[in-house]
């Protein structure tokens with residue numbers, strides 16, 4: 001039996017979003033647990049679709065002792081404050097100094113950027129290595145949107161990234177990490193082959209469920225895996241991170257370097273051959289509504305991708321809401337607009353009251369607030385459990401929530417931003433997604449896990465927000481000189 005340390009420190013940093021992201025964002029809960037340590041870490045993450053949950057379950061089943069250290073995450077946003085990174089890193093370093101472990105599991109995102117560090121995970125790994133030495137097996141789970149770096153590869157024995165976007169396989173990724181940890185503990189080393197690719201793909205076109213090339217490339221990677229070559233990975237990367245090592249990568253582990261390199265070369269050729277196929281249509285709000293109004297029946301989802309909090313959006317932009325109201329649309333619902341003061345005021349007024357204050361539009365770019373009055377249809381405390389395959393088991397804590405109506409449009413309001421990717425967000429406020437003809441969801445891809453089956457059509461809409469969908473609009477300054485945008 002081995003003693004395996006477990007930690008988590010996750011943030012996807014959109015360097016184009018306003019920062020810094022404070023320590024408080026890592027301490028508070030949102031869809032995922034707040035900062036937790038020791039046994040509380042295990043309770044907080046038990047049986048959720050999180051890598052740490054899957055890793056702990058599988059590693060305990062393998063007969064090992066889990067040493068829970070610290071786990072925290074913050075919703076995607078601007079650069080992480082130096083104070084937040086240094087505080088959490090110092091706590092982790094102190095914990096490692098005071099315990100003895102035979103291996104370390106790290107639940108990381110892989111695209112964290114701080115005020116001072118372009119590669120925050122690499123720096124964290126480097127510091128922890130100084131304490132444990134180079135031979136302690138480190139296995140990290142990474143997001144599908146990780147921007148791999150040489151420092152991260154150097155300081156880990158293995159890293160495994162999610163295979164699917166929507167990330168319905170986070171817990172499974174933890175189980176894959178547990179398999180590699182077991183292999184390392186049994187004295188079977190893993191050789192690595194990896195390479196960065198030289199193009200960025202916008203978030204909506206990375207989906208592994210739609211017609212784009214991502215699904216086929218993930219299948220191609222799986223077909224190259226076997227017992228001696230357990231991980232052949234295409235990691236598409238997070239494009240809204242203006243850093244020298246941003247971008248997709250191929251990452252392979254095998255029993256020999258030759259076998260790892262062989263798979264990497266095959267997969268790289270396949271990715272290069274299909275990279276021009278990433279893409280799709282972005283609709284302006286009025287174009288999307290013209291399209292919807294031309295249909296006589298069926299349900300349409302308008303993905304408000306540029307204000308997706310899951311990519312750093314503020315969750316309170318009003319572009320699509322103004323467009324719906326301006327066109328006199330009936331039977332639509334917008335989810336979620338984050339406005340804590342509005343939600344608090346709605347709770348103070350009470351259900352069935354009429355609230356006059358404006359809603360949303362607190363950030364730039366975002367569109368002006370939407371003026372009241374709003375009819376308050378339902379109130380909630382923001383505490384409920386995710387039921388879709390992406391947020392499965394997540395005990396959400398989104399602060400006071402309200403469902404309000406203005407003209408023919410209903411709006412779900414939260415006090416903490418979260419992407420609209422789970423039907424439980426509607427049901428918490430007494431709403432049924434099937435009751436609406438138009439669903440506006442502030443999400444790029446994750447919503448598909450729980451909502452795609454409800455829609456006759458899904459349109460990607462380009463309304464104001466910092467989760468820029470057309471990467472050509474951004475002024476990148478720090479990317480590798482060879483990087484292109486497809």
Ligand SMILES: [Zn+2]
Pocket residue numbers: 143144145167
């Ligand atoms: Zn991701």
